[in-house]
Amino acid sequence: MLGVSVVSFEPDSPLDGLTVGDVPEPDVPDGWVVVEVRAAALNHHDLWSLRGVGLRDEQLPMILGCDAAGVDPDGNEVLVHAVIADPDAGGGDETMDPRRSLLSERHPGTLAERVAVPRRNLVPKPASLSFAEAACLPTAWLTAYRMLFTRSSLRPGDTVLVQGVGGGVATALIGLARAAGLRVWATSRSEEKRARALALGAHASFSPDERLPARVDAVMETVGRATWSQSLRALRPGGEIVVSGATTGDDPSADLTQVFFLQRSVIGSTMGTRSELERLVQFVDVTGLRPVIDSIRPLADARSAFEEMVAGEQVGKLVLTVGD
Numbered sequence: 001m002l003g004v005s006v007v008s009f010e011p012d013s014p015l016d017g018l019t020v021g022d023v024p025e026p027d028v029p030d031g032w033v034v035v036e037v038r039a040a041a042l043n044h045h046d047l048w049s050l051r052g053v054g055l056r057d058e059q060l061p062m063i064l065g066c067d068a069a070g071v072d073p074d075g076n077e078v079l080v081h082a083v084i085a086d087p088d089a090g091g092g093d094e095t096m097d098p099r100r101s102l103l104s105e106r107h108p109g110t111l112a113e114r115v116a117v118p119r120r121n122l123v124p125k126p127a128s129l130s131f132a133e134a135a136c137l138p139t140a141w142l143t144a145y146r147m148l149f150t151r152s153s154l155r156p157g158d159t160v161l162v163q164g165v166g167g168g169v170a171t172a173l174i175g176l177a178r179a180a181g182l183r184v185w186a187t188s189r190s191e192e193k194r195a196r197a198l199a200l201g202a203h204a205s206f207s208p209d210e211r212l213p214a215r216v217d218a219v220m221e222t223v224g225r226a227t228w229s230q231s232l233r234a235l236r237p238g239g240e241i242v243v244s245g246a247t248t249g250d251d252p253s254a255d256l257t258q259v260f261f262l263q264r265s266v267i268g269s270t271m272g273t274r275s276e277l278e279r280l281v282q283f284v285d286v287t288g289l290r291p292v293i294d295s296i297r298p299l300a301d302a303r304s305a306f307e308e309m310v311a312g313e314q315v316g317k318l319v320l321t322v323g324d
Contacts, residue, residue: 003112009052065111069134136291140168156181225249292316
C-alpha cells in the first residue's frame with residue numbers, strides 16, 4: 001500500500017529523510033482494527049519525527065501521521081483518536097498515562113492507505129463533516145479544545161489571546177473560542193496572517209510587539225520563546241497561560257516575578273482524551289464550525305504538502321486524501 005515514511009533523521013533538512021512509496025500492510029494486535037483511510041492531516045509532530053524527536057534509529061522506517069478519518073471494518077465512517085494509552089493508568093485520563101504515545105511514535109501512523117488502531121480509539125464521524133474536515137480534528141483541534149475548555153477556566157465573555165496565528169492549533173483556537181462566546185485577540189508577525197485571523201473570527205489582531213488595549217483573562221501559547229514575555233505581560237492578575245507547544249524554543253526566561261507577584265498561572269496541556277474528541281465532534285456538528293483547511297491534495301503528493309509546512313506559509317490544515 002502507499003504510505004509516507006521517515007527513513008532517516010535529518011535535523012537540519014528534515015525532508016531528506018521523507019519517502020513516499022510502498023509500505024507494509026498494518027499488523028493488527030488483539031483489540032485493534034484496520035481503518036481504510038480516506039483523509040489524513042499533517043501536523044508539526046510529523047516534522048519533529050523527521051528530525052528524530054521521539055523516535056530511535058531502530059524504529060525506522062516509520063509511517064508518519066497522527067490524524068485520520070476513514071471507514072472501519074463494519075463500514076462505519078469514523079475519526080481516529082491518535083493517543084495510544086491506557087485510561088486506567090492515567091486515572092481515567094489517557095493523556096496522563098506515563099507510557100502514552102501517539103500514532104507514528106511506537107505504532108505506524110495514518111499517512112497511508114490503511115492504519116491499525118485500538119477499537120476504542122474510533123469515534124463516529126457525523127454526516128455533516130467531510131472526511132477532509134474530520135481528519136483535521138484529532139490532533140490540532142483536539143489540542144485546542146482541551147486548552148480552552150478543560151485546562152483553562154475561561155467563561156463566555158472573557159478575553160483570550162491566541163499567540164502565533166497560522167498553524168492548525170492557533171486557527172482552531174480562534175474558531176472554537178469565537179463559537180463559545182469568548183472575545184478573541186490574536187497575534188502574528190505577518191500582516192497577511194493578522195488579516196486572516198480577523199477573517200477567521202478574531203475580534204482584533206496585533207503584532208507580537210504591539211501593546212494590547214487591555215490585559216486578557218488567558219493566553220493560549222504554542223510559540224514558546226518568541227512570545228513568552230508578551231504572554232506573561234498580557235495577562236491580568238490571576239490570569240492563566242495554557243501551554244501546549246513551543247515551536248520557537250522551550251527555554252525562555254521564566255520571569256518568575258511576573259508569575260508569583262501577580263498570581264498568574266502557567267498550565268500545561270497535551271492532546272486530549274477520546275471523550276473530549278467526541279465532545280469536539282459534537283461541538284462542530286451542532287455549531288456548524290469547520291476546520292480551516294489550507295489545501296487538499298492526494299497522498300501521493302505528500303512531499304509538496306510537507307514543503308509547504310516547512311516553509312510556514314499555510315494558514316490552517318494541510319490535508320492528504322486517499323482514493324476517490
